[in-house]
Amino acid sequence: MARRGESIELAVLGLLHESPMHGYELRKRLNLMLGWGRILSYGSLYPALKKMLRADWIEERTVTNPGALTSRRPRIVYQLTPAGEEQFVRLMSEVGPNAWEDDTFDIRFAFFGRTDMEIRLRVLEGRRSRLQERLEKVQGDLSLTQKEMDRYAAELQRHGVESVEREVKWLSDLINAERNQRPADNTGSP
Template structure:
């Protein structure tokens, strides 16, 4: 698909908490082109188009790299910067890997929650009401995510393995002006 459509779909898939800018999308696409993970073609679609549109398509090497990345487990898989993206593609991931990533994320958040609660006890008397309210909000957000992860883990363990198709979800080429 083209860059505009790719950005739109990724932003929709990742939700409001994470927005992919063109300033990060196009340099990443260029890097992926140099690594032969994607290829680009140009097309002219309509008479109204002033210039050719660039369409990106995942190569076989790109599919293999995606499979490799989605099979990795470890701290990078459950960190704040990468967890949402990885989670968005969980349907392309083996159940055991999903469980390890979810459990890793939950453990990381539980450790963070413990540290924050200890710090709160030490600083509670030193902060004004708004700072205290912000801290309380942060703690409740992490507690909510830990519960959500626990529910996901339990559902994953209680669901028989599905025969979901593996790999990157594909769509037909879509053109875009760059």
């Protein structure tokens, strides 16, 4: 399982691959990317940025706004270095279990446009396989424990099973679209 710091690093490298950004903008974009359940604090972001600065994956640039009042502090903008570009490409090329785990899959998926089709397929197939294993286990546990659960616990388990089934179908559709080399139909229509 990937550490949270590694997930943040991948996300920051991916965002800075698009364009340089200051800390506030990075945090805002990361929170959008990570989703409502995983809000990123400055206390998590800035240590990750400092680590990436030490590794020479990113660099700081001070930008002043000529029209701002003199009391306004200059902004620090972060941008990718050539070493950071190489690190991003290396991380996006990994296809092992970390690539399809819950902690990193969404972030990697957000940057799939910069990933080779074969790598995308391997990650999608790995994620689908992991979810199918999880689904089989939960369905097996559900049939054994359903009689022992109250109505709400059983309903929560049923909801979990349906969510995983939907994601497996979505992944299968994406895999088929990749294999056919056409954009995935996100409308849900046949």
